[in-house]
Amino acid sequence: MVSSRPPGEITAPGTAEGGGAAVEILHGRRVPDPFRWLEEPDSPATAAWLAEREREFAAAARSWPLRTRLAEDIRTHLRTDLWSPPEIRDGTVFSTLRPADGEHPRLLALSPSASGERTVFDPAVFDPTGRTTLDAWEPSPDGRLVAVQTSRDGTERGSLRVLDARSGLPVEEPLHGLRYTHVAWLPASSPPAFYYVRRDDHDGRRGVWLHRVHGAGPRRDVLVHACAAPRTVPGVRLRHGRWLLITESHGTGHRNDVWIADLAGRSPERPPLVPVHVGLEAESEADVGPDGTLYLRTTLDAPRRRLCATTPDAPSPAHWREVLSEDPATTLDGFAVTGAAGGGTGALLALRTRLGISELSAHDPGDGRLLHRLPLPGEGMVTRLEPTADGGANLCYADVTTQQVVLRYRPGDSAPTPWPGPGTARRPGRCATVPPDPRAVPPAEDGPRPGARVARRVLWCRSVDGTRVPVTVLSLDGRGGPGPTILHGYGGFGRPRQFGFSATVLAWLRAGGRYAVAHVRGGGDAGRDWHLRGARRAKIRAVQDFTAAADRLVADGVCRRDQLCLSGGSAGGLLVLAAAALRPDLCAAVIASAPLADMVRFERLGLGAMWTREFGTADDPGDFAALLSYSPYHLALAADRPRWPAVLLTGFHGDTRTDAAHPRKMCAALLATGSGPRPILLRYERGVGHGPRAVTRAIDLAADAHAFAAAETGLSPRR
Template identity: 65%
Template sequence: MLSNPPLLPSPDTVPDPYRWLERSDSPRSARWIAEREAEFRSAAATWPLRAALAADIRRLVSATQWSPPRRRGGLLFATRRDDGDEHPRLVVVDPSGRERVLFDPVAHDPGGTTTLDAWEPSPDGSLVAVQTSRGGVERGTLRVLSTATARPVEPAIAGVRYAHVAWLPAHHGPAFYFVRRDDSDGRRGVWLHRVGGGADTLVHPCQAARTVPGVRLRRDRWLLVTESHGTGHSNDLWLADLASAPPEAPVLRPVHVGRDIESEADVGPDGLLYLRTTHGAPLRRICAAAPAEPAPEHWREVVPEDPEAPLDGFAVAGDAAAVEVVYTRTRLGISELRVRSPRTGADRAVPLPGEGMVAQVAAEADGTVHFCYADVATPLTVCELRPDGAVAPWPDAGPLPERPRIERRALSCVSFDGVRVPVTVFAAPGAPPGPTILHAYGGFGRPRQFGFSATVLAWLRAGGRYAVAHVRGGGDRGRAWHLAGAGRHKVRAVRDLVAAADFLVGAGECTRDGLCLSGGSTGGLLVLAAIARRPDLCAAVIASAPLADMVRFQRLGLGSMWTREFGTVTDPDDLAALLDYSPYHRVLRSPPTRYPAVLLTGFDGDTRTDAAHPRKMCAALLERATGPRPVLLRYERGVGHGPRAVTRAIELAADAHAFAAAQTGLSPTRRTPAGTAPTAER
């Protein structure tokens, strides 16, 4: 006789005793949240390093910070944040050097809950499109301001989410393309907006469900439209020549549609289409093609793939006679910046200020190239790549300031299945083994880049160590590394993190009682899943805005967009894999257990991961955790997943790392050696 087949799990039969916490506005939930807030305030008042960390973080973010500039119509546009500013403000600088403020989020909203999400000046510089959002919800408003008066010239466009804006040349009148990403009103796609001209025109409706549209206009002629397919490392790409059709009806020719290719495109001063692409190169290469024959079959390789370092960004600079491709790679968190001639193949490295991160590489119409540089000890700095190959800070204020010395070591551990996982460790020179924060992200194919974090630097200056586990699911070793830790294989990322924690303890870098795991969003999911699997793994966990309930994730925040990353509960095999590592459910299924100390953070304006995740996870841990270690929820209103006012960001960072210090034994008496004092290395 055949035995009964095993019953497959069903989302409707999975126990969920704290579903009522998904509604934060019910009286029951409000009382519960208020209790957690009181518990957090009481605990935070006892953390010895809290005030010192907050003061050091504030000192470290006090320098003036600019965005890369954009020059239009003889004017220079950029954002600027000075010491004491809560948000960057958009400024314009005229040829005489006179600077004016065009938009200040704090003047617009004295409560400080409005953020400047995006901005783009018109080709002649007379107008600027400004996108803002309020309360952290990331669903914003697009306004067109007069550069002369800094006032709106027409009613705002509502319901946009990080809208790309592509202005048309001046002879088309003031007009731009923009994208709507939200499904709420059924208007997702690329639209043409004529300033003061009435209703918008839909020029490209999204072709598939749950795709993210994008639009760019290059060389005042070539319209590039993309649709990204969730997190699956693929997108569709179209090209239109506005010289041969009116802006309201561009003839969009497919470059690649319905193919397993991810590409970002630009048009060079030589008139060629340049593409950073995964086609034939999982870690990406750069190809060129004639716009008349844009399909992959006609592409010519310009920059080959490096099998050890993903190619991240690029810009096409120079002039028609001497085109240069400026591009970046990331090699286990460290950026490389290079310049290649498509004509000769000559390739040279650009000297950088140190070992860190390069981002936002952009070329102006005059061939000037700007990029942002940061490392563990150097705040984000705009740099200019000059024609002679030299790199200088922008605005030109002389050499970069002195910085503390921080040592970086590249290590590795062996995971459960024999795969070697890189681990990077930062410490002040001569700092002995001791309290350590181990960070992981491991999702969406994103590589970890070692830029500036005032919080991390303050932790290192206080005598702690900071480690990063480059687990599968991230993009540190390309697409295959991502897919090896995605979908039904997501548990590999969790087990890689467990292996990294065991390795640090076994190698004498720290003790169990001196180890704190830390992760945000998808990284928050990993650290919670790691202690749900191994409660003895560490002393403490910081999970910021985490995913936690992997049965309900598709119904919360943007979870419906992430089925390529995690799978879907409607597939029984996917659901079984989700239940295997879902932190909320593993804790609920466990007997009373001694877990590490846990700090969860939740933001009521979070439209990405939804604060229901940390609320429900906190309730499950409070039910099952035994022993003296605390389970705390730091709950914040009026903010979301993304940027916030500087003071609020400092308070969040100081709270989280003071918690880690209190749980791992990092005390006010354990300070960094003298070698971490600022030194003139440059």
């Protein structure tokens, strides 16, 4: 086996299974990697090994008494019509609907007429196996065409199809090999055209392209902006049919570059891009208001973000004026400028987050003066705040007990109102009305007493370096004494933990458990500085914060050690595995879903090469030492480590983000070193990946994971 990393070399040959005895020399240090052969996903040796893990998991799952009840409860909570925010084009309303008993959302076109509703794209019809997902969509300005993005088997690398909005039939051959591309249609273009991005560097093309819908004619896509640096993610947006905004995010959102171009009277193939900011250690989100003002939500001189404004012809920071200042207690997570095109009365909506709970307010778009605070249905999360062509804004709201609802705001409204509403051809059932008490728990025959509510409280713990770290605890009113508890964490990429709807969390609470979230460094719960203080060589701080949170739950009487299960996915899976590796006494069980685990080789797996700004690189001696200090795979291989708690790993064969090699290798390392009486299990799925999946498969995954947690923490069916 040969390594191409310059600082290292392989000093031992592989075993008959394909590499079991590999040892790599990195920066003068011997790094064992006995299970590198499991990086080959489709080899006969890997297939045989996975078959044995699948038999072990199936045998263990049969003994979990809460599995059926949790699955039924989760499905009950998901049994509502789920709409996306509407997009209106020339009188036609486009929206996706996942019906109460549906597996996937389908794209609908709605009109006020009696004929009302037609299906533009249904992934279940397109692919009856259920393995194709509708990842994104964007209608053209005249509503005649829709660009639809799909992917199969969870790979998240899919196809972009242009469909006739009336018939649903394709009008040209699809574009392939795209990953969640942005689509920005040009107005009144003949032939129709749009900008899109290529963000995977497997084909060497990263940048923004102009595509003209060619029908049966030859395809001619024009590169309008090439990413100058590797490992960047391009983005594109077109506002008011005139202002082209292009971004390049470097790695994982620590910083980005922004350009703007005025397309009025210019060729869309050669947009006159003007830098807004390039090369700064800042991240900005740009938008252009209806009066032509350029707004920027930015971390420049504001770790929790502020909102600035300028003119498109003078977009650099030297010309910015501050509209909304940084708030030291909340993060500015979104904004929308409402009002009619060309000016007129409007409002600036500001979305702020305080420890996972959203706050929405309306301001004067010129000077930022507070007009009024906008009430939300409860203590929950607002997402997808976007201005609309009619001068208003759409947003989505959800909380622990409220499935996502779509709300609309118009300037002058005292509160957002539910959508769909009167005059819409199709209206959802339970989603049409916001519950009067969103924390009220739905009754059940063997569930909590009538009127029980989800209680939320915040504890504070002190990490190793003295930093105070908040921990949110959710439970049902009236639960006294220590009880089975799941502690969740993420701690990566500057992403905050927010409290939206989770049928799984609700089912766990109804079964008698508690659910806690540790807002550790590395996440975005307290802004950019909070993120960077838990990134790269400081990533160990996220782990230290998490272990301090677990200790606080025990000290405060929320749970005992034998009642605590750690849970995290992706970067959160790395977090919980590292915490258990360094503190095996910390808990009874660990759930690590699609985790990172081998932090010496993470750059070679999935999208790991994009994440060196978050974790560092093993090519750097200092970074390498930091990575190795918390790499769960290597800690599990250490002979002097005490026995682990029970561990459930999940892996998805189509995972192109973290790569399923991580949970495969981690499971093998734990089994090889011996775990004592506690089970080490791998739940492995084919035909899915890191992202969306059919509802039934999502329910099965959640029920299995939480039934495992119940079995290992003593959560009784009769509790």
